[in-house]
Amino acid sequence: MPIHVVFVCLGNxxxxxxxxxxxxxxxxxxxxxxxxxxxxxGTAAFNIGKSPDARSVAAALRRGYRxxxxxxxQIDDADYARASYVVAMDRMNxxxxxxxxxSGYLGEIKLLMDYCGHAGNTQIPDPYYGEDSAFDQVIAQxxxxxxxxxxxxxxxxxxxxxx
Numbered sequence: 761m762p763i764h765v766v767f768v769c770l771g772n773x774x775x776x777x778x779x780x781x782x783x784x785x786x787x788x789x790x791x792x793x794x795x796x797x798x799x800x801x802g803t804a805a806f807n808i809g810k811s812p813d814a815r816s817v818a819a820a821l822r823r824g825y826r827x828x829x830x831x832x833x834q835i836d837d838a839d840y841a842r843a844s845y846v847v848a849m850d851r852m853n854x855x856x857x858x859x860x861x862x863s864g865y866l867g868e869i870k871l872l873m874d875y876c877g878h879a880g881n882t883q884i885p886d887p888y889y890g891e892d893s894a895f896d897q898v899i900a901q902x903x904x905x906x907x908x909x910x911x912x913x914x915x916x917x918x919x920x921x922x923x
Contacts, residue, residue: 763796764797765843768801769800769803769848769886773802773832773888774816774887775816777827778825778827782825782899782902799839808832810832812828812830813888816898835860840862847909850871850883872906
């Protein structure tokens with residue numbers, strides 16, 4: 761069974777689509793497309809069907825990631841049934857996805873920043889109400905944490921990275 765990672769933020773238009781794009785590219789570069797699948801969603805329903813925020817799309821593109829094809833959706837029971845890892849961007853969303861997990865869920869639910877040496881900064885801040893530069897900072901944080909997550913998954917599952 762493939763390893764499935766789902767990234768979760770509030771509305772699924774800024775942080776989690778960016779994390780999906782970054783992680784998909786890392787997985788592809790590692791030659792692990794057949795073993796690891798990636799998705800994203802939000803805890804709130806207000807953006808269902810929308811494209812990622814244009815500022816997030818632009819920030820991701822500046823770093824070489826395409827996320828404009830993604831469509832916002834809300835987490836549901838199918839995510840828990842499929843996901844080996846439910847990865848939240850902040851504590852509020854971590855609290856929600858933990859509370860909503862069905863009893864007996866065997867996957868791992870953690871903050872993205874828990875997979876890297878975060879020096880006390882455990883949350884990826886929501887850039888929605890900030891300046892455009894906040895989106896660039898979010899992408900940079902996601903890149904570092906995503907590399908840590910991929911290393912963690914490879915070690916835990918005995919996967920070798922392609923060189």
